[in-house]
Amino acid sequence: MHAIDVIVTKRDGHELSAEQIEWVIDAYTKGEVADEQMSSLAMAILLNGMSRREVSQWTDAMLRSGDRMDWSALDRPTADKHSTGGVGDKITLPLAPLVAACGAAVPQLSGRGLGHTGGTLDKLESIPGWRASLSPEEMLGVLSSTGAVICAAGTGLAPADRKLYALRDVTGTVESIPLIASSIMSKKIAEGTGSLVLDVKVGSGAFMKTVPRARELAETMVAIGTDHGVRTIALLTAMDRPLGRKVGNALEVEESVEVLAGGGPSDVVELTVRLAREMLAAAGMSGAKDPADALADGSAMDVWRAMIRAQGGDPDAALPRAAETLDIPAPASGVLTRLDAYGVGVAAWRLGAGRARKEDPVSFGAGITLHAKPGDTVREGQPLMTLHADDTSRFDSALASLEGAYEVAGELVVEPLPLVIERIS
Ligand code: URA
Structure with missing residues (x-):
């Protein structure tokens, strides 16, 4: 089998056979299919999709590339x-x-x-x-x-x-x-x-x-x-x-x-x-x-x-705290109509809670405490949130990420999504 045939099959909008899927995953894991070939196949999959059979067999091949854990020795069901x-x-x-x-x-x-x-x-x-x-x-x-x-x-x-x-x-x-x-x-x-x-x-x-x-x-x-x-x-x-x-x-x-x-x-x-x-x-x-x-x-x-x-942890030990905090006040009195998850997530990341590269350390104490959630009534000047960081130089870029991420108005304009939107089984 050749990687190029597998790529062309998917590029041209056809289904991959079970043999093609099995072979390409195995050969890629062993280093016999090059990264540039696999990335081309991944792009063809992104553009043309996969049938239920293909995605199931693709998962199965990835699963079989390694170990499968076994909990049958336990006396209770696993979830x-x-x-x-x-x-x-x-x-x-x-x-x-x-x-x-x-x-x-x-x-x-x-x-x-x-x-x-x-x-x-x-x-x-x-x-x-x-x-x-x-x-x-x-x-x-x-x-x-x-x-x-x-x-x-x-x-x-x-x-x-x-x-x-x-x-x-x-x-x-x-x-x-x-x-x-x-x-x-x-x-x-x-x-x-x-x-x-x-x-x-x-x-x-x-x-x-x-x-x-x-x-x-x-x-x-x-x-x-x-x-x-x-x-x-x-x-x-x-x-x-x-x-x-x-x-x-x-x-x-x-x-x-x-x-x-x-x-x-x-x-x-x-x-x-x-x-x-x-x-x-x-x-x-x-x-x-x-x-x-x-x-x-x-x-x-x-x-x-x-x-x-x-796992070696002390459940009673004091948790790390960031040295510096900064309160963000409500810009007006009214209802907090929006608190954007992405803006808050990026701000916490900039404060040091997340990493930019896999090998970076995280700051355990960094992050954000939210004093109000969408729908809550707030008063002008009251803290909406508190930023936590190990040093104050982090605050400016966190504040920039929060620009436009929250809004206080007279009433809710767009209802937040229900917490549980749908169940699929
Ligand atoms: N998380 C994963 O483990 N894989 C993905 O492709 C995306 C999110």
Whole structure:
């Protein structure tokens, strides 16, 4: 088989055969298909799309390029959640221990932030001592003893995706629904979960800016999961404004702990409980303890503390704080009509919460505290938000990112998206 024949098939709008897909992924992983050939094929896929059969076989080939984890030794069903990423999206932190407290096992392989969206591992690493890298044996140990584990994916998991994602990143081919869906699902299926709930974010702070695009991505991923025997459902959820009131690594850990203590902002609590119920149902545990009760009675907090300790962290340690703060006052009295997720995400990134290149460090204390959300009434001069950074030189570029990102007016002009927009199964 020749790479050029595979490229030409897709370039001319035809379906790739199972043999072509199998061969090209395997040869690319081994270095026998060059980067320029794979990037040309990725562009042809972006322009011409893939059928359900193709995307399923493409995912399968990427999945088989590496290891597949096996949790059959556990005495409870496994459930996982994946979010396509957003601003202030710390839901994994309270959700994993919450679902474990209700009886399912949660093996969660997470990533780091890049660009304006945060990463779960960066957030957890703000807890003194906490370790993201675990061997498969350590992962099983934490999972068996606490019911939940959140850690970094090893290099043996879907190596074809690792290579292809880095290539897509520099060739303008990230935004292809079949390529995004197969990339996410190859890793999630390789992780070995029996059931999966996808949180597909919609809005300015998300990958998918519109409901139709988000729906297409969600339907593609649900189809791939189903084809691979993983019970998969998706929720489309709002990312036109940030989630919760804190954006930044340690700040988001702080807010997650508030939720586990029975408090926290209502949107974070509502989405955490809804996703937990979906995960338990997908795992076949509809009769399990209700997640709202596990937040109220402290059992989710107990799992959180055990999970953090099992990975070397101290759940009682003080979290890092940024040295400098700057309040942004409301420009007028009225209703906060808009608080743009993308603007807030970029501002938090500029403050040091995110990284520009994969190898950059993050500032654990940097970020933004939001004192008002869309729909809230504010008074002129009252702080709308507080910026946190390690040094004051960061404030100017954060302020520039926030220009036009919020608005105070007499009344709401455009209704924010509902928190949960749609369910796809
Ligand atoms: N996240 C992934 O893991 N892969 C993509 O292609 C996009 C987002």
